Amino acid sequence: MKVEITSIEVSKCYPLRHEMLRRGKPLETCYFDGDNSEGTFHLGAIIDKEIIGIISVYEKDLTQFKNSKGAQFRGIAVASKHQRKGVASKLINCAEKETKKRMNPKYIWLNGRISANKLYLGRGFDLIGDPFEINTIGIHQRFIKMISYDN
Numbered sequence: 001m002k003v004e005i006t007s008i009e010v011s012k013c014y015p016l017r018h019e020m021l022r023r024g025k026p027l028e029t030c031y032f033d034g035d036n037s038e039g040t041f042h043l044g045a046i047i048d049k050e051i052i053g054i055i056s057v058y059e060k061d062l063t064q065f066k067n068s069k070g071a072q073f074r075g076i077a078v079a080s081k082h083q084r085k086g087v088a089s090k091l092i093n094c095a096e097k098e099t100k101k102r103m104n105p106k107y108i109w110l111n112g113r114i115s116a117n118k119l120y121l122g123r124g125f126d127l128i129g130d131p132f133e134i135n136t137i138g139i140h141q142r143f144i145k146m147i148s149y150d151n
């Protein structure tokens, strides 16, 4: 089945965010800071006009890399019946290309659920720091991918 990756409005991310990332919680927990900021963009993986995967990208620096421009990947999810077919990998690869074009950052980072570690390690991200708890969501690890080492 052909998967198309395309830019989508944030409102189209909320159903999958809710189902896969904030199940049982109020819908407002799916509204992330910066969702509507100017530089932010959202990509959807589409099959037969249905959004089956999502990723969002924010202009956001890490405090430990002050004065160095960063981009954050967040809200990555794929509908249950389409998992383990490479959809998240495709979304991450497309988001990385688009991020380089739009934001030209020095690095991309994300906070990933421990259960998804292999996904990010397999896409060239490295672990930084120790695992940490995000309130009511579970244990996460921070990942980073350097894009440029220039100052």
Ligand SMILES: CC(C)(COP(=O)(O)OP(=O)(O)OC[C@H]1O[C@@H](n2cnc3c(N)ncnc32)[C@H](O)[C@@H]1OP(=O)(O)O)[C@@H](O)C(=O)NCCC(=O)NCCS
Pocket: 020, 021, 076, 077, 078, 079, 082, 083, 084, 085, 086, 087, 088, 089, 090, 111, 112, 113, 115, 116, 118, 119, 120, 122
């Ligand atoms: C995590 C998630 C986005 C992965 O999406 P996906 O489309 O199934 O991922 P891919 O098919 O591209 O997987 C690529 C690789 O990541 C790893 N991986 C993906 N899902 C995994 C899982 N549930 N357990 C272990 N490894 C996993 C595997 O190494 C996989 O390669 P393989 O299938 O050849 O073994 C999806 O399972 C999901 O939406 N989960 C619920 C929400 C969530 O946890 N999101 C991540 C927040 S950080």
